[in-house]
Amino acid sequence: MRLEKRSVFLSKPILVIYYSWSGATERAAQAIAKVQQADVVRLTVAADTFAADMFVTSDIAQKQLATGALPALTNALPNFNDYATILVGGPVWSAKVATPVRSLLTHLETFTGTVAPFYTDAGNAGDYETDFAGLVQRATVKPGLECHAGQSAAAIKSWLQAVET
Structure with a gap:
């Protein structure tokens, strides 16, 4: 699954992996990947896991958090140890990490x-x-990037340079 791409701003192989409920995080991931030239993986869950309504989805996610029943990821995951840096994208749900991203992070438990x-x-x-x-x-956690519509390439480049240091 490893692609032979190299980062433009980071000197070692990186992975952009993300979950997008509404499409906003996907747009951010694509903007980062365009600047970064990284491998990209979109996380998926079963189609009936969440609702189309964000308030209903929020309720579902709150129940998942309360019970510890995180949604199963339905796509294959790469070998994380093939990468030096992993950029993890997701929506903010109730000021917390979205439950599909939480599921992903359980798979990163040995990544250093x-x-x-x-x-x-x-x-x-x-x-x-x-x-x-x-x-x-x-893993070593670096500061994140809060993405907005029309995120500038300059802001992405600045963040990527901070991630490398």
Whole structure:
């Protein structure tokens, strides 16, 4: 599954992996991948896991968090140890990491490289980055990038340079 691409701004192989409920995080992932020239994987869950309505989806996610029953990822995951850096994207749900991204982070428990979040929200990211960092076991967590519509390439480049340092 490993593609022979190399980062433009990061000197070692990287992976952009993301979950997108509404399409906003997917647009951010594609913008980052365009600047970064990284391998990209979209996380998927069963089609009936969440509703089309964001408030209903929020309720579903809250129940998942309360019970610890995170949604199963339905796509194949790459060998994370093939990468030095993994950029993890997802939506902010109730100021927390979305449950599909939480599922992914359980698969990164032995990864010892660098991880950095990028995320989209409907107005308030809250303590997303603190929540994210608390879910990462062994990797080094770098500051994240809060993505907005029309994220500039310059902002992405600046963030990627900060991730590398």
